[in-house]
Amino acid sequence: MAHVSLSKGGSGAFTPLTMILVLVIGVAALAGLGILSAYAPELKSGDDGGTHALSRSSVGYAALPRLLRATGTPVVLNRGSLGNGSSDSFLILTPSVGTPPVLIEDMRHEGSVMVVLPKWNYTPLPDHRGWVSTVGVVSADQALSVLPQEMRYGTTLSDLPGRQPVSLRRAADALLTDQAVVIDTHRRIVGSQWMPVIVDADGGTVLATHRETGLYVLADADVLNTQGLKSLAGARTALALLDALRPHGTPVVFDLTLHGFQRTRNLGRLLLEPPFVGMTVVLVALILFAGWQATVRYGPARQNGRVVALGKRALADNTAALVRMAGREHHMGPPYALLVRAAVARAIGAPRDLAGDDLDAFLDRVGVIAGATRPYTALAESARAARTPGDLIRVARDLHRWTQEMTRARQ
Structure with a gap:
């Protein structure tokens, strides 16, 4: 019969060093998970194919901030409420179909505001993240539904079907650029409440301002989105349009809160940002000291006696x-x-x-x-x-x- 002998010097499954490494890695992973969870909304790339300034799809506007920065224009991608110092900035809102009008009504901004009406119906491409396929323009009622109720009375949109070059100019003024932009299904706004600011060669209003509130509304999103900026003429037209609306040097602010990218206040962010970050550091130090004390303590814990002894x-x-x-x-x-x-x-x-x-x-x-x-x-x-x-x-x-x-x- 064969005999199997066990070595007396055999050790356990894990060495103390291995256990320490596992503990350190676990603590680091848990801390990293907590930090990432606290800043998750701000860490989103935003390239989901939507109609906002983080989307690089054809209906998105990610190309416009890059173009403005390249030409020396200050740009802000806003994820929260605008401060008191934003009155000298030009705010651009790019709502999508279904955005409640109350969100635009509640937008507090003392400077100029422009709303770009949604134009295209689109579906995401499953093989390419952030890519979309357009499936026709949205109806006039759907596009105007993002505006407050009182601004929609007597307002409609007119379409020129097909791809055609469009030359834009200021109302009763010279052309914005010397090149026409090729636009598919050119869209214009019509209504007595609106004063023309930018018109096409036929006199149709592409960009208008509300007579009472001063709100700018761009009827055709292809003037500013990535699809419109794919050509040199489109890029020049977009820059000229913005220069016509804002004073020189004024920052351009793209709102992201309408698309769910707002910066939220939560307990994790409060603990990781001033003034409470000092308290967090102290708490972490106390936890480390308590762990060290539990590790190096010699002998069993001393039991506490009676507060009032007997005998x-x-x-x-x-x-x-x-x-x-x-x-x-x-x-x-x-x-x-x-x-x-x-x-x-x-x-x-x-x-x-x-x-x-x-x-x-x-x-x-x-x-x-x-x-x-x-x-x-x-x-x-x-x-x-x-x-x-x-x-x-x-x-x-x-x-x-x-x-x-x-x-x-x-x-």
Whole structure:
């Protein structure tokens, strides 16, 4: 029969170093997951094919911010509420079909605002993330549904089907550029509430401003989206259109909150940003120190005793503590000497009628016979002269030795 021997030096499945590495990696992974979860909305690439400034699809507007930055125009991709210093900026809203009009009504911006009406129906391409395929233009009612109700009365959109070059110019003014833009299904806005700002060669209004609110509305999204900027003429036309609406040097702000890319406040962000990041650092340090303490502690944890102890020892300890607090320790010497004298007198059978000096003299005589080192009267005088805890300890030691000598306890 074969015998299998096991080595005495065998170890467990994991070494301490392996366990430490696993623990460190786990903690780092958990911390990274928490940080990524806190900043998840801002870490989204946004390239989902939608009609916003992060989308690089044909109906998106990602090309326009890049073009503006390349020409030296300051650009802001806004994910939150606009601050008080945004009054000198030009805000562009690119809502999609189904965006509630109330979101545009609630947009607080003291500067100029332009709404680009949605134009195309589209479906995402499954083989290419961020790509879309257009499936016809949206109806006029769907495109205008993103505007507030009062702005839609008497307003409609007219379409020129087919691909054709479109030359844009300011109302009653010169052309924006010397090149025409090829647009598929050119769209214009019609309504008595709107004043023309940018028109085509036929006088149709492409960009209008509301007579009461001053809101700009661009009827044809292909003037600014990626599909329109694919040619040099389209890029020049887009830049000229924006230059006609905003003062020189004014920042252009693209809103992203209408598409769900807003910066939200949550507990994770509060703990990782000033002023609460200091508290987070302190908490992490305390956790690390607590873990280190639990790792290097020697022996079992000490159990806590009762707050109020029981028994004679507890009573004696409490009495001693009270005496110490009252500052009366040095007065305990003479009474202790008398207690020791009474105990020794009973132990050696001293006459019961003796007391005071007579008993002291009797004990001194017995001490001489017993061979005591010091007489009791000398010990009692030392007890009366004690003033410090050290003096009391010496008196107690001498009285204990005298007790042993008188009672022969050491034998």
